[in-house]
Amino acid sequence: MNGLHTLYTSDVLPRVLPVVAGVLGAGGLAAACLPARVAMRRELRRRWLTATGAALLFLGAMFLHELGATALVWLLGLITVGEYARTARLGRGERAVLRTAVVLLPLLALLTRRHLADALDLPAFAFLTVAGVLPAVLSGDTARGGERAARTVFGLLWIPVALTGLVVLDGTAVAVGVAVAFGGAGAWCGGMLLRPLGGTLARPLSPHTPTRTWGGVLGAGMAVAAGLEAAGAFTVTLWAAVLAGSVAGDLLASTLRREAGVREAGGKDAGTWLPGFGGLLDRIGPLLLALPAAMAVTL
Incomplete structure (x- = not known):
């Protein structure tokens, strides 16, 4: 196990459920209290609704252990390969x-x-x-x-x-899923808050992804650590693997979209049915590299 103890879903879920509920509750309250003059109010509310639905689906499936996880793989995989096949022609x-x-x-x-x-x-x-x-x-x-x-x-x-x-990955999969979701929110907040400071924190990770900055990586790093700690799964090795995988996965999904000529939020070739996020491939791109990275350091 490379020095990492085995995590079981039955142990991890009771730890993450109140944390996820608290974060979603705070986010929903903040979105509801935004004044009408805030340009992104509607978009943030749509994202909150989508994130809430995704959390219920993910945690509900993992609550059913291997059978629920298998059904979740079928659901996510069949939709995602369809979007990928269209994007890759x-x-x-x-x-x-x-x-x-x-x-x-x-x-x-x-x-x-x-x-x-x-x-x-x-x-x-x-x-x-x-x-x-x-x-x-x-x-x-x-x-x-x-x-x-x-x-x-x-x-x-x-x-x-x-x-x-x-x-x-059993319980570790729950921890990774929560950490990746937290990391996505942390990257968005870090990029928005730290970009005005300029310097390295405002510098894009890639010339073709101007919205992905080093400030976003900093925010993602702190949020991923918080997610793993909430699940009782934090180790430096797993944190580094999940952070690197989620950042690289997000960049990869963005690169493939741009190569195919699909707009950033997910055009018709990638999927548009997730409000605020585009297609499913746009949403779980970070998870698709974070999971193999986690497997590499735990199995």
């Missing part, structure tokens, strides 16, 4: 491979008693790679075949494999 064959992996990988992890290392050994990785490549190869697409194959294999690792961490 993948065909029906690639979509079928991604959807099949979303359904089978969490079941495979359950059958191997939640040990992802056993579920995804070398033969399994080889099978995933071949399955991801076959649709593009068999289609005879000489214009985009290589690109489609690479994007499909990447999508298999980025979405189905990563989300299977919700099944194999």
Whole structure:
């Protein structure tokens, strides 16, 4: 376990529920009290409603342990691979491979008693790679075949494999999910509050993501630490892994959107059905790298 103790959902949920409820309650009260002249009032209220619904869904599913986590992976994964396939312009064959992996990988992890290392050994990785490549190869697409194959294999690792961490990490998955959600709010607050100070804190992490600043990373770091501490899961190693994964995951999702020509809040090619956030891929992008990072330091 690399020096980290095992966390169980039954122990973590009683710790995080009052904290999450308090944070959401305070956020809802603040959004409700905003004066009408505040330009972002409606947007902040929409985001609060979406965040509340997401928290109820996530914590409710994890309350049901492995079966709830598996159902959550299916729900999130099937929607997300659809959005990713549209953004990456993948065909029906690639979509079928991604959807099949979303359904089978969490079941495979359950059958191997939640040990992802056993579920995804070398033969399994080889099978995933071949399955991801076959649709593009068999289609005879000489214009985009290589690109489609690479994007499909990447999508298999980025979405189905990563989300299977919700099944194999048990209570740590709850801690990571809460920490990532807190980190997103902390990044937004840190970026907004610290940008006027200028200097390094106002500097973008990437030339193509001007709203992601080092001030936001500072805010995310403090919020991720608070989320892990609330779950009783804080260690420097796990904190660093979740923070790095969530920041990199957010940048990756933003990069893919921009490459595909999708607007920042999630255009029609990425999804627009989550009020205030765009598509589901826009929302859980940080989680899709935070979960593998957490698995790397805990399994």
